[in-house]
Amino acid sequence: MMDSCSCIIECEGEPFEKFWNSFPIAKKELFCTECGRIIKAGEKYERAFGVFYDGGKYAESYKTCMGCYNLARHLTCGCRCYGMLAEDVFYALETDITVDNRLGYE
Numbered sequence: 001m002m003d004s005c006s007c008i009i010e011c012e013g014e015p016f017e018k019f020w021n022s023f024p025i026a027k028k029e030l031f032c033t034e035c036g037r038i039i040k041a042g043e044k045y046e047r048a049f050g051v052f053y054d055g056g057k058y059a060e061s062y063k064t065c066m067g068c069y070n071l072a073r074h075l076t077c078g079c080r081c082y083g084m085l086a087e088d089v090f091y092a093l094e095t096d097i098t099v100d101n102r103l104g105y106e
Helices: 066-075 085-094
Strands: 018-022 045-053 057-065
Touching: 045 066, 057 066, 066 085
Parallel strands: none
Antiparallel strands: 018 045, 045 057
16 A cells, blocks of 8 residues: 655655745746756746744745756655755666656556
């Protein structure tokens, strides 16, 4: 029996205490947190903001291009470590994780 989570990558970081995300249209050029590519004005992107407590209150914000957002959606079930997508992809490739074996198929 499998759990409801079918993540390829499990996030090892602390989850945000509060988290918001939205999908606005860029008004000016932005840089993707994940791949560093320029998100051009007029492009849709994910804007995420989270607050966590680790001996103090910290806030982080992220801008992610839709290509990286969609890739991250397929690798995780929402528990995502922003800024770590490249490492997550390399980990998945190194450990030969596939969609078939994460779903229990041989």
